[in-house]
Amino acid sequence: MKIIIKSIKFLLKAFLSFTILPFLILIRFLSFFLLIRVGFLYVDRIGHLIADLELYLSEKKLEIEPNSIDIFFLSGKPANSFAIDLAKRNLNTVNGLGFIIDLNNFLPFSKKHSYKPYIIRTSSRDTSGTLKKVSPQLKFTADENKRGEDFLKSIGLKKDQKFVCFTIRDNQYLKNEFPDIDFSYHSYRDSDISKFYPSFNYLLEKGYALFRMGKHVSSEVKIDNPSFFDYSISDFRSDFLDIWLMANCSFTVSTGTGIDEVANAFRKPICYVNFLPLLLFNSYNPKTLTTPKTLLNPDTKKPVTILEMIEEYDDLEKFQNGDLLYVENTENEIIDAIKEIERKIDSNWSLNEEEMIIRNKILKLLMKWENIHIFHPRNFSNSGNISFTYLKQREYLLNE
Numbered sequence: 001m002k003i004i005i006k007s008i009k010f011l012l013k014a015f016l017s018f019t020i021l022p023f024l025i026l027i028r029f030l031s032f033f034l035l036i037r038v039g040f041l042y043v044d045r046i047g048h049l050i051a052d053l054e055l056y057l058s059e060k061k062l063e064i065e066p067n068s069i070d071i072f073f074l075s076g077k078p079a080n081s082f083a084i085d086l087a088k089r090n091l092n093t094v095n096g097l098g099f100i101i102d103l104n105n106f107l108p109f110s111k112k113h114s115y116k117p118y119i120i121r122t123s124s125r126d127t128s129g130t131l132k133k134v135s136p137q138l139k140f141t142a143d144e145n146k147r148g149e150d151f152l153k154s155i156g157l158k159k160d161q162k163f164v165c166f167t168i169r170d171n172q173y174l175k176n177e178f179p180d181i182d183f184s185y186h187s188y189r190d191s192d193i194s195k196f197y198p199s200f201n202y203l204l205e206k207g208y209a210l211f212r213m214g215k216h217v218s219s220e221v222k223i224d225n226p227s228f229f230d231y232s233i234s235d236f237r238s239d240f241l242d243i244w245l246m247a248n249c250s251f252t253v254s255t256g257t258g259i260d261e262v263a264n265a266f267r268k269p270i271c272y273v274n275f276l277p278l279l280l281f282n283s284y285n286p287k288t289l290t291t292p293k294t295l296l297n298p299d300t301k302k303p304v305t306i307l308e309m310i311e312e313y314d315d316l317e318k319f320q321n322g323d324l325l326y327v328e329n330t331e332n333e334i335i336d337a338i339k340e341i342e343r344k345i346d347s348n349w350s351l352n353e354e355e356m357i358i359r360n361k362i363l364k365l366l367m368k369w370e371n372i373h374i375f376h377p378r379n380f381s382n383s384g385n386i387s388f389t390y391l392k393q394r395e396y397l398l399n400e
Helices: 002-030 046-061 081-090 099-106 118-122 142-154 172-177 184-189 193-205 239-248 260-265 306-312 316-320 331-346 353-366 388-393
Strands: 035-042 068-075 092-095 163-167 209-212 251-254 270-275 288-292 294-296 325-327
Touching (some): 002 035, 002 099, 035 046, 046 260, 163 239, 193 209, 193 331, 239 260, 251 331, 260 270, 306 353, 331 388, 353 388
Parallel strands (some): 035 068, 068 092, 163 209, 163 251, 251 270
């Protein structure tokens, strides 16, 4: 039976290839008058989907991309149905048929007629600084905003009450969505959620409402407060609210997960904690502060400096082979990180003299890294930072 199904799929693909081939040839002749390109969006992971979508729209707005008609093939199992709606609302999309991309690449002038998404260029990182130059291009309709606001009202939030989204990574999402794939090599990115309880209580005492985000999570958070919502296990969780809440929060506390790309796309502040690898901190969103896990040398058990990271830990394989030794942020360090981003928001992200000195030392070190511009923008004049609170407490990190 499987052989029959495979044979039918092969014949169908062959038929479609011969059917579409004339179109791909035609667009090459039309290019003298009208440029038509084909590309894809990787929809399996929400982070790549939202990041690539917003980057493409922002580039079009800034006229960085050529004046062209682009056709996007949606590749993979959708991670979020509302994100797909946003893509279809803003782009010319086709479900499946991704093999057309390969067919186009076999033909002459394929580069001219291909759109290469950011997932291929930079793993969906905004290394060109595009997002800082233009306002968010992804937008909600008036009805969608009312739907989101009505939801907040329905669960008891006061009018204009600020709320914070927490995205604390564990391994449950990948286990549920990709049961046949072993993603254990990503375990260094997971966090112990019990360390976040004091931070929850700190923000609740300040009057914020809190949403613990997630589609599949390993454990429930039990906080007895009407302004705390373990949204991830609630009956009201939806693909729409996943996006709307992240896009409308005061700020996000994240350990580095795909959904925080929604906050980036909507230019929201992000407080990263328990982040690894430190060299890949978010520098392209100027409204970010990153507090990393403390990386230790597996032989000496001593903390690793930024220069040592550049020399010995700039390859992701070092993090994925399970030989890492690190220490998660303490409860107090997480609270300190949140207090720091509150201060930065209140001061409109200005840096004092001491912070400027620390920042310059970091940049001097980063410039020694041969891969710096693969992961970071060339212009650091207005960029995200590593937590100054964390760095002041660990001056060894800046040793040369």
